[in-house]
Amino acid sequence: MRDCPRLFIAPETIAPMARDAMLDLEAGQAHYLGTVLRRQVGAEVALFNVRDGEWHGVIDHLRRDRCRIQLVGQTRAPVATRGVCLLFAPLKRDATETVIRMGTELGVTRFRPVASERTNTHRINTVRLESIAVEAAEQCERLDVPGIDPLADLPMVLSRWPDDVSLFAALERSNAPAAPVVARSGDCVLIGPEGGFSPREHDMLRARSFVRPLSLGDLVLRADTAAAAALALVGAGLKAL
Amino acid sequence: MRDCPRLFIAPETIAPMARDAMLDLEAGQAHYLGTVLRRQVGAEVALFNVRDGEWHGVIDHLRRDRCRIQLVGQTRAPVATRGVCLLFAPLKRDATETVIRMGTELGVTRFRPVASERTNTHRINTVRLESIAVEAAEQCERLDVPGIDPLADLPMVLSRWPDDVSLFAALERSNAPAAPVVARSGDCVLIGPEGGFSPREHDMLRARSFVRPLSLGDLVLRADTAAAAALALVGAGLKAL
Numbered sequence: 001m002r003d004c005p006r007l008f009i010a011p012e013t014i015a016p017m018a019r020d021a022m023l024d025l026e027a028g029q030a031h032y033l034g035t036v037l038r039r040q041v042g043a044e045v046a047l048f049n050v051r052d053g054e055w056h057g058v059i060d061h062l063r064r065d066r067c068r069i070q071l072v073g074q075t076r077a078p079v080a081t082r083g084v085c086l087l088f089a090p091l092k093r094d095a096t097e098t099v100i101r102m103g104t105e106l107g108v109t110r111f112r113p114v115a116s117e118r119t120n121t122h123r124i125n126t127v128r129l130e131s132i133a134v135e136a137a138e139q140c141e142r143l144d145v146p147g148i149d150p151l152a153d154l155p156m157v158l159s160r161w162p163d164d165v166s167l168f169a170a171l172e173r174s175n176a177p178a179a180p181v182v183a184r185s186g187d188c189v190l191i192g193p194e195g196g197f198s199p200r201e202h203d204m205l206r207a208r209s210f211v212r213p214l215s216l217g218d219l220v221l222r223a224d225t226a227a228a229a230a231l232a233l234v235g236a237g238l239k240a241l
Numbered sequence: 242m243r244d245c246p247r248l249f250i251a252p253e254t255i256a257p258m259a260r261d262a263m264l265d266l267e268a269g270q271a272h273y274l275g276t277v278l279r280r281q282v283g284a285e286v287a288l289f290n291v292r293d294g295e296w297h298g299v300i301d302h303l304r305r306d307r308c309r310i311q312l313v314g315q316t317r318a319p320v321a322t323r324g325v326c327l328l329f330a331p332l333k334r335d336a337t338e339t340v341i342r343m344g345t346e347l348g349v350t351r352f353r354p355v356a357s358e359r360t361n362t363h364r365i366n367t368v369r370l371e372s373i374a375v376e377a378a379e380q381c382e383r384l385d386v387p388g389i390d391p392l393a394d395l396p397m398v399l400s401r402w403p404d405d406v407s408l409f410a411a412l413e414r415s416n417a418p419a420a421p422v423v424a425r426s427g428d429c430v431l432i433g434p435e436g437g438f439s440p441r442e443h444d445m446l447r448a449r450s451f452v453r454p455l456s457l458g459d460l461v462l463r464a465d466t467a468a469a470a471a472l473a474l475v476g477a478g479l480k481a482l
Contacts, residue, residue, distance in 0.1 A: 106462070106470060141460060219347075219382060220346075220381045222346060224343075229245070232470035235470075237475055
């Protein structure tokens, strides 16, 4: 199946997938299959979302920006990713995109951009970030695509936090233990902006009982590196349960 | 010190750093301080390498591509990073650069590019990768800069492997335990190419007693994500000792 294109189909745009049903792709996906990948009628594709699981289909009709797929059979039952939410301060464009891509591969279930004192970018191109999450989900063989929330203020988010959800906060050069981490599905990871959290934010975070400081070592990591490293540690902690 | 530029000085190019000694920067560093950062005579800089540690200095003379620094005092004693080597299959340019940058931040002591069966890039721009490693070391506040070896063949590397060094191999969808990892300084991490290792390489790796399979979860990670995740897990395993 390595050479079989794998496309995300938003469940709200189609009826539940069923054997022999016909499914019309979006114009962009039709263009991708026909013009970019040069597939033809009869070629195989995989289609997925969290409601229908993954289905095997065959191109029934393909012409420029139109493509119709005949669904052949289900190859994977629906299952949601066991993962964590990622709260992160928006970064420069490239770095934010790396966070979304790597985060999706590392099992993030939801991205929650938060504005902290040293956050210097408050613009989030949600449409572009969603398309990066879709592409990463297609490549990493997830069945679900993580959603991306609008930007929220960090203090506001913390003030409404549910007490039974852990927030693993990557605090620079904290003396927190690096491992092992024990996490539950639904817990969250928090990564600060370039330049880190302010002293006031550090105090605010440490004062909350649900915040669990996470050490990422002695070096000063850039935010995208910190996100990947923290997600790997917390992800391993999830698996360990 | 956040606003103080931090520059790597290759130890073989200068006499050991000493109080009040004068030190001439390279033309590129002089340009960076004067033209990019717009520093002037009297401004502070930090200079470092693994032999001299980190020193505090002051710009004594600055003109276009020439800069002389007066060394004021040592701010950190020399200490080598406790870390691991990273063996990785060369990737597309951007992805290789991400591996070098994130790997340097995550404590890689030496990068060893290896050619595997599915490696589709055999060109390594060592000079460019070294400059990325220097820049990452300057930013993440390391004292040493990881070296970058020439490309070597994976089977050759494995055939000459010292038995007392563990090689943590990120094998896709292996059932290896994710955590906790126990690692020692000097151990190595191995990341495959896009498309993973071939079945023959999998067998070759599993047959070696020094290879320790490392699980990075159920999803298919891109190689740069896999490198960051594996280094985070093994780095946490180092710290745990």
